[in-house]
Amino acid sequence: MSLQNEEMDVVLKIKRYSPEKGYWWQEYKLKVDRFTQFTEALRRIKSEQDPTLAYRASCHMAVCGSCGMKINGEPRLACKTLVIDMAKKYGSNVITIEPMDYFKPVKDLIVDLDEFYQRMYKVKPRLYPHKEVLEGNVEQRLKPEDQRELWKFAQCIWCGLCVSACPSVKMDPEFLGPAAHAKGYRFLADPRDTITEERMKILIDSAWRCTYCYMCYNVCPRDIEPVTAIKKTRAYTRLAKEKTSVAQTGEKHIEAIFNSLVESGKLEEAKVYLSTYGLLGSIKDFIYLFQSGKVKYALVKEKPVENISEVRKILSGDNK
The missing domain is CATH 1.10.1060.10 (Alpha-helical ferredoxin)
Incomplete structure (x- = not known):
């Protein structure tokens, strides 16, 4: 069979939701071909098997953003994803479909945006x-x-x-x-x-x-x-x-990383952390390191990389 005529029997395992029942899984079987998108598969399920299934879709061309959902755990656009491709990628004709994470569910694959x-x-x-x-x-x-x-x-x-x-x-x-x-x-x-x-x-x-x-x-x-x-x-x-204090801390962190690279050519994480958050801000984490026996790693003295002068030239913008 040529790729254009390729067909496959698949099972779409859909995580459904309703305010009354909460979450439950439901399976639907159908035959798909090489060009069947998940939006087309869902349309066929809704029109041929279960009119209660709810999902969003509009353009079917990956330009409207309506059909976002999780397919085999991956956040994807259903219209841009081919069913057979996902079956081959995961080596299984059973494919899970779930609503996107983080957003409050409304019904089945539809979430509140x-x-x-x-x-x-x-x-x-x-x-x-x-x-x-x-x-x-x-x-x-x-x-x-x-x-x-x-x-x-x-x-x-x-x-x-x-x-x-x-x-x-x-x-x-x-x-x-x-x-x-x-x-x-x-x-x-x-x-x-x-x-x-x-x-x-x-x-x-x-x-x-x-x-x-x-x-x-x-x-x-x-x-x-x-x-x-x-x-x-x-x-x-x-x-x-x-x-803000967050932005100021971020700038300190960037400066600490730069200074670490200038001094040793390496990212000395303990020194960077201290320079970013200060001694008082680091005490809590150093207590944790001490209790877990990892404080010795924070106290390691790094040796500069060979040809540190070349690293410093790069950092200074002098590449001659």
């Missing part, structure tokens, strides 16, 4: 141009190099997959989330915008709350790299007139 939208609107996701532009007296154009910087982050479709996968969002209510930062940086870096200082107040503190786990990078269906937007936002900290 109100909080997600609130986070997105907090970053003021539109351009605030100069008054002269609004009055039609001036035409404000975007240079090609600026367009290239902004384009990737403008492609966010608000699907929520990155937030669903993000541990920092779950742990820290002050963290705006990967999608909001991608959208926020798109306007923060736009030279036509007029509220840069206000945007920095909104974004910088939150940017330092990211743990750089790269889950948003892994699950984004548009290859937007929200974590890159967060890194770029942190670079604006030096321009901010007002800095």
Whole structure:
């Protein structure tokens, strides 16, 4: 059988939900071909087997962000994922489908995205141009190099997959989330915008709350790299007139890492930690290290790497 005519019998094991019954699993059997997307499989289940099944889908082209869900534990767009591909990837024709994590369930695979939208609107996701532009007296154009910087982050479709996968969002209510930062940086870096200082107040503190786990990078269906937007936002900290304690600690941490590399060519974690949080701020963790017998590792004296002078040249920007 050619790949185009390939077919497979699969079992979709769907985690369902209703406010009255809570969660339960239900299985559906169907035959799929090489081109069957999960949105098509769900449509067939709803129309042919169980009209009570609830899910979201709209464009079927990976541009609306409606059909976010977990497929075999992976946050994915159902319309961009082929059933046979997932069966082959995991070596099983039984595939699990669940609602996205973090969000409050509404019914079956549908979750409440109100909080997600609130986070997105907090970053003021539109351009605030100069008054002269609004009055039609001036035409404000975007240079090609600026367009290239902004384009990737403008492609966010608000699907929520990155937030669903993000541990920092779950742990820290002050963290705006990967999608909001991608959208926020798109306007923060736009030279036509007029509220840069206000945007920095909104974004910088939150940017330092990211743990750089790269889950948003892994699950984004548009290859937007929200974590890159967060890194770029942190670079604006030096321009901010007002800095929160979180941002100040973040700057100390970066400086401590740089100094460690200059001194030894290595990341001396104990020294970096002390420089970042100070002696008093580190006491609690050093007590833990002592109790667990790991304090000896914190006291290790690192020897500089060979040719440390070359490392210092790189760090100073002198590559001659």
